[in-house]
Amino acid sequence: MRRTKRLALALTLAISTSVLAAPAVSATTATPRCDTRPLQSALKSLRGAGASGISMAIESPRCGAWKGGAGLADLLDHRPVTGDEHSRIASDTKAWVATVVLQLTAEGRIRLDDSVDHYLPGLIRTEHYDGRRITVRQLLQHTSGLPDYLDAPYWEDETAHRWEHFEPLWTVRQALELPPPTGRPASGFSYSNTNYNLAGLIVSKVTGHSIATEIRQRIIRPLGLRHTSWPGDRTTLPSPELRAYVERGGKLRDWTDWNVSGSDASGALVSTASDVTAFWTALMGGRLLPAAQLAEMKRTVPDGEGGRYGLGVERYEQKGLVTWGHSGFMETGHKLRNAVTGNGSRSVTLLVGSEEFDENKVDAALARLIRDLR
DSSP states (O other): OOOOOSOOOOOOOOOOHHHHHSOOEEEOOOOTTOOOHHHHHHHHHHHTSOOSEEEEEEEETTTEEEEEEEEEEETTTTEEOOSOOEEEOGGGHHHHHHHHHHHHHHTTSOOTTSBHHHHSTTSSBSSSOBGGGOBHHHHHHTOSOOOOGGGSGGGSSTTTTTTOOOOHHHHHHHHTTSOOOSSOOTTOOOOOHHHHHHHHHHHHHHHSSOHHHHHIIIIIHHHTOTTOBOOTTOOSOOSSBOOOEEEETTEEEEOOOOOOGGGGGGTOOEEEHHHHHHHHHHHHTTSSSOHHHHHHHTOOEEOSSSOEEOSSOEEEEETTEEEEEOOEEOTTSOEEEEEEETTSSOEEEEEEOBSSOOHHHHHHHHHHHHHHOO
16 A cells, blocks of 8 residues: 555565575466567566565567466465465555546546545645645645555554554544645655545545445456455455565564455555456556546656656656556555556566565566567
8 A cells, every 4th residue: 555666675584595595486378479588587587586476467469468476375385376366456456546536537527626625525624734725636646735644653553453444534534633744846746545545535425336336347347357356344365365474573474364444445456467467458558548538647747756657557667668557565565566558568467475575676577578578
């Protein structure tokens, strides 16, 4: 749910070197026309990234749909990654939510430049924040100036509320008690999970359905994503799951099971690498949004860290190649990396079951795949 910069981190997980040095590799068979050299090179990088397990899926014109990965999905029973694992996709959920909002915009039911107060009258009226001056567009683009509710002292103890249920409205009210974020760039960008829980509330007000229901009806069912779900209060993942590990107090801990209801529209979805890849392929391929709304989604502002952010999407550029996606990190230790070309012709998703790993190697593998696969 929290957003992390794409920087290398030192490997601190207390996993035996025998597990990390040579994790298993699993893959489906590529088509005869597929040049698998970029794939094998990427897998080699992933094997040395220090993550317990990485589940991967790609789509490209010649290689078609492919899934596989590196390492172990479960360290306890030594279950290898196959590419079928369910994982928490965390903030990648924001792209799905933004897609629903933009579909409603195309239908004339939401206007991006209407105020939050127009849809949720009186909810935001404090000394620092006024819903009459915050637009739906600003929520989706993180330029609202609202703080992240996860910055409240309530959340400092990571596991104190691990099994509790939280309503999104409560998280918004919690954020309104915090001071405004500082150090915002000129664009006004300040990443805040509060923005998307608010967007989910607006969708509910307009449609009469929860954001979970709208995502199911508008995205999951039309695309046939059989392995994507909204967990609600379910604390476990569907089988097979990608177990997630964190290092605390010098010990490796399995934090996979968690009640993530408070994440709501900011990061609650559970999915597989293949389903996430299919979603991004459809989104950038123009199958989920009309051209005008997809163009709005791709209107970006600087994020203050060298990147750019649109409406629920991150824009990346490396060596002249522009790609889109949305990274994710959940308190459980699950992480997500992805990239898709602007026309949806090539898409890659990596689901990682470790809080800390060599992100440089993972990102290099991702860049190699999206650049070289045909």
